[in-house]
Every structure is written in C-alpha cells, then in structure tokens.
Amino acid sequence: xxxxxxxxxxxxxxxxxxxxxxxxxxxxxxxxxxxxxxxxxxxxxxxxxxxxxxxxxxxxxxxxxxxxxxxxxxxxxxxxxxxxxxxxxxxxxxxxxxxxxx
Amino acid sequence: xxxxxxxxxxxxxxxxxxxxxxxxxxxxxxxxxxxxxxxxxxxxxxxxxxxxxxxxxxxxxxxxxxxxxxxxxxxxxxxxxxxxxxxxxxxxxxxxxxxxxxxxxxxxxxxxxxxxxxxxxxxxxxxxxxxxxxxxxxxxxxxxxxxxxxxxxxxxxxxxxxxxxxxxxxx
Numbered sequence: 001x002x003x004x005x006x007x008x009x010x011x012x013x014x015x016x017x018x019x020x021x022x023x024x025x026x027x028x029x030x031x032x033x034x035x036x037x038x039x040x041x042x043x044x045x046x047x048x049x050x051x052x053x054x055x056x057x058x059x060x061x062x063x064x065x066x067x068x069x070x071x072x073x074x075x076x077x078x079x080x081x082x083x084x085x086x087x088x089x090x091x092x093x094x095x096x097x098x099x100x101x102x
Numbered sequence: 103x104x105x106x107x108x109x110x111x112x113x114x115x116x117x118x119x120x121x122x123x124x125x126x127x128x129x130x131x132x133x134x135x136x137x138x139x140x141x142x143x144x145x146x147x148x149x150x151x152x153x154x155x156x157x158x159x160x161x162x163x164x165x166x167x168x169x170x171x172x173x174x175x176x177x178x179x180x181x182x183x184x185x186x187x188x189x190x191x192x193x194x195x196x197x198x199x200x201x202x203x204x205x206x207x208x209x210x211x212x213x214x215x216x217x218x219x220x221x222x223x224x225x226x227x228x229x230x231x232x233x234x235x236x237x238x239x240x241x242x243x244x245x246x247x248x249x250x251x252x253x254x255x256x257x258x259x260x261x262x263x264x265x266x267x268x269x270x271x272x273x
Binding site: 001002003004006008009010011015016019020022023026027029031034036038039042045046049053058061062064065066068071073074076077079080081082083084091092093 | 104105108109112115116119120122131135138139145148149151153154157158161162169174177179209215232233237240241244248251252255256258259263
C-alpha cells in the first residue's frame with residue numbers, strides 16, 4: 001500500500017504522462033495519437049491538483065478549470081482537422097501522411 | 103480506507119492508460135481512455151477537488167470521449183498495425199533506454215518532494231465559494247479570453263467541416 005502523499009501523486013502523474021508520450025511516439029493511427037495527447041494533458045492536470053491541495057491554495061484548481069476548457073476546444077478543432085485530412089487523403093496513418101517530405 | 107482507494111484508483115488509471123497505448127482497435131482505445139479518466143476523477147475526489155472530478159467526468163468522459171468514438175466509427179479505419187518498436191533504429195532505442203534509466207535513477211536518488219502535510223480541507227460550500235471568488239476576481243480576464251477561445255474554436259470547426267467548392271483542387 002502506498003500512502004497518498006504529494007510524492008505519490010506526482011509520481012503517478014509522471015507515469016501517466018510517460019505512457020501518453022510513449023503512445024504518441026509509437027502509434028501510427030492519428031486518432032490514437034490524439035487520445036494519448038489527451039492522456040498527457042490529464043496527467044498534467046493531476047499534478048496541478050495535487051500541488052494545489054498540498055499547498056493549500058486554489059490556484060492550481062482554477063488552472064485545471066482552464067486546461068479542461070482549452071482541451072475541449074482543442075479536441076473539437078483537432079478532430080475536425082483529422083476528418084478533413086481523411087476526406088482529402090483517404091488515410092489517417094501517420095506514416096502515409098508524408099506530403100511535406102519531398 | 104483512503105489508502106486503499108488511492109491505490110485502487112491509481113492502479114486502475116495506469117492500467118487503462120496502458121490499454122490506450124497498446125490496444126489495436128481504436129474503439130477499444132477510446133473506451134480505455136474513458137476508464138482511465140474515471141480513475142483520474144477518483145484521484146481528484148481523493149484530493150478533495152469534487153468540482154473538478156465532476157467536470158472531468160462531464161467534459162472529458164461525457165463530451166470528448168463521445169466525440170472520439172463518433173469520429174472513430176465515422177472514419178472506420180481498418181488495418182492499424184500493432185504498435186511495435188521494430189521500425190526504430192538502434193541508436194534511437196539506446197538513447198530512449200538511457201533517458202528512461204537516467205530519469206528513474208534521478209527519481210530514486212532525489213525524488214523526495216518536501217511535502218507539507220495536506221492542508222485541512224475547507225467545508226464543501228466554502229470550497230466552492232473560494233473557487234468562484236477566484237474565477238470572478240483574480241482570473242476574470244482569463245475567463246473572458248477562454249470565452250473568446252471557445253467562440254473561435256467553434257467558428258474554426260464549422261469552417262473546417264464545411265465543403266467549399268473552390269478548394270477541391272488544392273493538392
């Protein structure tokens with residue numbers, strides 16, 4: 001059993017962030033890459049809430065409120081871009097989207 | 103009890119996050135993301151951030167994951183190969199391994215945060231009052247900017263999803 005200290009919360013946030021980063025690096029499907037991006041965002045909010053709680057201020061919580069809003073806007077725009085990309089290229093695999101390469 | 107719930111939600115979150123990374127099917131990935139977010143909401147409750155836990159479930163699990171599932175099923179992408187490390191060059195693998203080892207070593211060596219004991223949680227109503235007070239005094243300008251950001255995002259999504267006649271020939 002691990003005690004719920006600040007250290008433990010930040011370690012969990014770090015592992016969650018690393019998992020999301022790993023997904024961004026190794027996955028080929030743009031949608032899954034985007035989900036892993038969301039995972040990284042949530043990991044950062046977890047760290048903010050933990051710091052806010054253990055320092056007795058509300059500022060971290062307010063920041064998380066803003067991060068949630070920005071994440072919602074980001075997902076809407078990102079998914080619209082992915083749909084537009086699929087319409088144009090008929091694929092959303094990262095390794096097939098290489099128009100800028102040559 | 104608090105210890106048990108903390109461990110339960112932490113393990114649940116991390117296992118489901120790993121599920122997002124390794125799942126072959128994007129629908130399974132989205133559902134794993136949903137479960138992982140539920141775990142994070144549980145951790146938020148453990149941190150006395152009840153409003154944020156509720157917002158996380160409402161905004162992320164309710165809206166964002168539903169949007170993801172909708173797009174995954176709309177595009178219906180087939181043949182995503184299993185995520186593998188085979189295509190990585192040897193140098194990249196060695197550098198990644200060294201970085202992970204350095205990170206773990208530095209965490210074990212001096213990863214002890216000097217944590218003050220958790221401040222006594224205010225009563226439930228006081229908590230929300232403090233939150234709202236900060237939002238409408240200290241952070242009033244960011245709230246306005248966020249409103250404009252949402253408006254801009256909405257307009258941008260409409261423009262992106264609309265089909266324009268002249269743009270079809272742009273390669």
